[in-house]
Amino acid sequence: MSDSPSPVQLYTGAELALYGFGEGHPFGPDRMDAFWQETIRQGLDKRVSIAAPVMADRAAIERFHTPEYVNRVINQSESGQGYLDQGDTPAFKGIYEAAATVVGTVLAAAEESINGTHPRCFIPIAGLHHARRNMAAGFCVFNDAGVLIETLRSEYGIKRIAYVDIDAHHGDGVYYAFESDPDLCFVDIHEDGTHLYPGTGFADETGTGAATGTKLNLPQRPGANDADFLKTWPEAETFIRTFKPEFIIFQCGADSIKGDPITDMAFTPKSHAHAAASLCRIADEFSQGRIVALGGGGYNRTNLAEGWNAVLLQLILT
Numbered sequence: 001m002s003d004s005p006s007p008v009q010l011y012t013g014a015e016l017a018l019y020g021f022g023e024g025h026p027f028g029p030d031r032m033d034a035f036w037q038e039t040i041r042q043g044l045d046k047r048v049s050i051a052a053p054v055m056a057d058r059a060a061i062e063r064f065h066t067p068e069y070v071n072r073v074i075n076q077s078e079s080g081q082g083y084l085d086q087g088d089t090p091a092f093k094g095i096y097e098a099a100a101t102v103v104g105t106v107l108a109a110a111e112e113s114i115n116g117t118h119p120r121c122f123i124p125i126a127g128l129h130h131a132r133r134n135m136a137a138g139f140c141v142f143n144d145a146g147v148l149i150e151t152l153r154s155e156y157g158i159k160r161i162a163y164v165d166i167d168a169h170h171g172d173g174v175y176y177a178f179e180s181d182p183d184l185c186f187v188d189i190h191e192d193g194t195h196l197y198p199g200t201g202f203a204d205e206t207g208t209g210a211a212t213g214t215k216l217n218l219p220q221r222p223g224a225n226d227a228d229f230l231k232t233w234p235e236a237e238t239f240i241r242t243f244k245p246e247f248i249i250f251q252c253g254a255d256s257i258k259g260d261p262i263t264d265m266a267f268t269p270k271s272h273a274h275a276a277a278s279l280c281r282i283a284d285e286f287s288q289g290r291i292v293a294l295g296g297g298g299y300n301r302t303n304l305a306e307g308w309n310a311v312l313l314q315l316i317l318t
């Protein structure tokens with residue numbers, strides 16, 4: 001191993017695991033540790049810098065979310081009662097602090113990526129891409145990617161951002177929030193919306209108004225495998241390169257790997273590694289190396305452990 005410091009920072013800790021909906025839930029608090037035990041098993045913890053989670057303040061969350069919605073989360077976090085949406089995302093006591101910690105950790109990673117010595121960062125419990133500005137959805141309370149995009153603009157003057165998502169589900173919370181934003185390059189490879197929640201992300205959704213042509217939705221058939229991914233990826237890569245992003249956000253959801261209990265896709269971690277390596281090269285070329293990877297979905301514990309660590313390894317190696 002070389003003496004030079006790793007360019008990669010990994011965020012891990014019990015505070016991130018608190019974002020989970022109870023043992024037995026697909027999005028349970030045990031996901032963090034399933035990932036981390038595999039990180040240790042592969043020795044990757046010795047090859048990255050480790051940093052602790054950070055809680056975001058309310059003002060940061062409101063760069064993306066409405067004050068009314070933040071109030072609702074705070075109130076239901078105190079009571080621990082009811083749902084934060086139509087019935088997918090239950091409240092629990094402390095959910096505000098847990099969700100704010102996901103956001104704060106992603107923002108800390110961005111700051112590290114921009115100002116620090118670690119341009120490449122990985123946050124396993126993050127990438128909550130279904131949350132809307134004014135509501136929760138699909139296990140997602142605060143949309144950390146959405147807050148990150150707004151923060152890059154308002155706090156760092158970084159305008160041209162690429163958001164790349166290979167989670168099995170369409171990143172609708174990011175897509176619709178920035179559908180008319182020409183400076184947000186959106187690329188999403190996901191299971192076709194006619195088969196899977198949230199039922200969006202069709203190929204003809206390319207952005208609106210001045211943003212038409214800045215969004216690329218690449219829906220896949222149920223059962224899509226690595227061969228399908230490799231056939232699809234060059235179009236994604238060319239699209240991102242042509243855009244020349246100043247910063248890259250990579251949502252590397254592991255629920256697109258074969259054997260996930262709630263989706264029907266059949267990628268292996270090789271697809272995740274391929275995308276990660278490609279995005280690192282693009283980041284080096286156009287974005288001063290700056291890439292933040294967010295774990296996203298993934299409900300088969302073995303898959304998320306292998307898929308996310310495959311991404312982490314490429315952040316280290318590429």
Ligand SMILES: [Zn+2]
Pocket residue numbers: 167168169253255296297298
């Ligand atoms: Zn998903």
